[in-house]
Amino acid sequence: MSQKQDQEKNNTPAEHGPAKYKGSSTQSVHAGEERSKPYRSLIDPIFQTSTFTFENMAEVCVFEEGKETLSPNQFDYGRFGNPTIVAAEKRLAALEHGEGAILVSSGMAAITQTLLSLLPAGGHLVMTDDSYRLTRDFCENYLQRFNITCSVIPFGNYDALEAAIRPETRLLLSEVISNPYNRVLDLKRFVEIAKNHKVKTVVDATLVTPINLRPLDHGVDLVLHSATKYLGGHNDLLAGVITGQQKFINPLREAVCMLGGVSDPNTAYLLIRGMKTLSLRVAQQNKTAQAVAEFLENQPTVEKVWYAGLKSHPDYLLAQQTLKGFGGVVSFTIKGKREETFRFLDALRLSFISASLGGLESLVLHVATQAYGDLTPEERRQLNIPENLVRLSIGIEDAEDIIADLDQAFEKI
Ligand SMILES: *Cc1c(COP(=O)(O)O)cnc(C)c1O
Numbered sequence: 001m002s003q004k005q006d007q008e009k010n011n012t013p014a015e016h017g018p019a020k021y022k023g024s025s026t027q028s029v030h031a032g033e034e035r036s037k038p039y040r041s042l043i044d045p046i047f048q049t050s051t052f053t054f055e056n057m058a059e060v061c062v063f064e065e066g067k068e069t070l071s072p073n074q075f076d077y078g079r080f081g082n083p084t085i086v087a088a089e090k091r092l093a094a095l096e097h098g099e100g101a102i103l104v105s106s107g108m109a110a111i112t113q114t115l116l117s118l119l120p121a122g123g124h125l126v127m128t129d130d131s132y133r134l135t136r137d138f139c140e141n142y143l144q145r146f147n148i149t150c151s152v153i154p155f156g157n158y159d160a161l162e163a164a165i166r167p168e169t170r171l172l173l174s175e176v177i178s179n180p181y182n183r184v185l186d187l188k189r190f191v192e193i194a195k196n197h198k199v200k201t202v203v204d205a206t207l208v209t210p211i212n213l214r215p216l217d218h219g220v221d222l223v224l225h226s227a228t229k230y231l232g233g234h235n236d237l238l239a240g241v242i243t244g245q246q247k248f249i250n251p252l253r254e255a256v257c258m259l260g261g262v263s264d265p266n267t268a269y270l271l272i273r274g275m276k277t278l279s280l281r282v283a284q285q286n287k288t289a290q291a292v293a294e295f296l297e298n299q300p301t302v303e304k305v306w307y308a309g310l311k312s313h314p315d316y317l318l319a320q321q322t323l324k325g326f327g328g329v330v331s332f333t334i335k336g337k338r339e340e341t342f343r344f345l346d347a348l349r350l351s352f353i354s355a356s357l358g359g360l361e362s363l364v365l366h367v368a369t370q371a372y373g374d375l376t377p378e379e380r381r382q383l384n385i386p387e388n389l390v391r392l393s394i395g396i397e398d399a400e401d402i403i404a405d406l407d408q409a410f411e412k413i
Helices: 003-011 024-030 057-065 083-096 107-118 133-140 142-146 158-163 187-196 246-259 265-275 278-297 316-322 338-347 377-382 399-411
Strands: 100-104 124-128 149-153 169-175 200-204 222-226 240-244 302-306 329-334 363-366 389-393
Touching: 024 083, 024 278, 083 100, 083 240, 083 265, 100 107, 100 246, 100 265, 107 133, 107 169, 107 200, 107 222, 107 240, 107 246, 124 133, 133 142, 133 149, 142 149, 158 187, 169 187, 187 200, 240 246, 278 302, 278 329, 278 399, 329 338, 338 363, 338 389, 338 399
Parallel strands: 124 149, 124 169, 169 200, 200 222
Antiparallel strands: 100 240, 222 240, 302 329, 329 389, 363 389
16 A cells, blocks of 8 residues: 555544434534544644654555554654544544545635546536636636636526536536525536536535535535635634545545645644534524524615525525525625615624624625625626625624614614
8 A cells, every 4th residue: 555545544534424423413523533532632632743753664664565554543744644634534524424534725725626636638617606706717717727618507507507518528516505695506406417427526515514414415526615614613714625435535635635735733623623513503503594684685775685595585495405504694785886885884883894704703795895806897797796795694693683783784874
């Protein structure tokens, strides 16, 4: 066995497939953990080291040859693995019902390293619109340097998705719940189309979280997250994760170790700590977001609300059938233009104006300025990003306080 293969063996979670524990809160705290940690520590320690040592050359030779006698906890160099990172990866794999997981430096590192690894020069991919801005930029523009082309089809149009597949198509890419419009992917149709055409499926499950839906259970090949958002949950780290079956994870790990967008032990520790409350946080955020969405829909100053838990949302029925909860992001348009929207945002006293989501603190984003500010109004119109669109990421504050804050800000418009 090569050194890299051995690292993969070390990183294989103890529990494959469906996790040992049924409840998602138990899983958030315990899934994939080693019961006996160093010094019988209850908590996974932070191994703040860039490299590891060998007693002698005989040990090096054993490690390099990957003999069966090798200790399963042997590491050699930080980019190829670290015990704190492995502990985070085991939790992530177990939460997503994956065989393996790779922790990387950011959500974008998960997306770019996965696509660079899976797409050959001259290849093609099909993706849904209403996507994270930089994901689309990377697919449509950056990948052109490898003659890789990308078809962007309207979210929810499965005939267009299938029609866009060509002989050189290698994969389909979509978010499971999209941002900012909370479109919900029909995973059954998405996977069916991919299987019929023998192409891979990659989804960004950042907004849905493994608490509300596990795409691997629906036959998706690879699940990516910005762990910066709900998985970390505390707005204090940047990380990404790639999960799936070992046959997909193993070659991707080799690519990540070479491309270098790996994570670090401190981030892995914070992520493990954050994930322990994932189930509690998401349950509260689902509930509060529903209450806030219903409140917004009854506001005379609100034009339209996009939340999949509302009957007015185009994917309401699909969401009811497939999701355990509809997530913590609510998007809406204000009656008025940019000026009125700015006045509303400036008047908020609880939610912060900030470009992230999924954490404990409620955050608001003026999508046109903060995510698409470099484009002309016309270009934004083409991308369906109006000047009166607000994205609200619900934190874990009480619903009544969030609603009271919105209410007083609406009066200031
Ligand atoms: C934030 C986000 C990303 C990018 O993740 P980073 O951790 O910021 O690199 C990708 N996809 C979605 C859906 C996101 O919300």
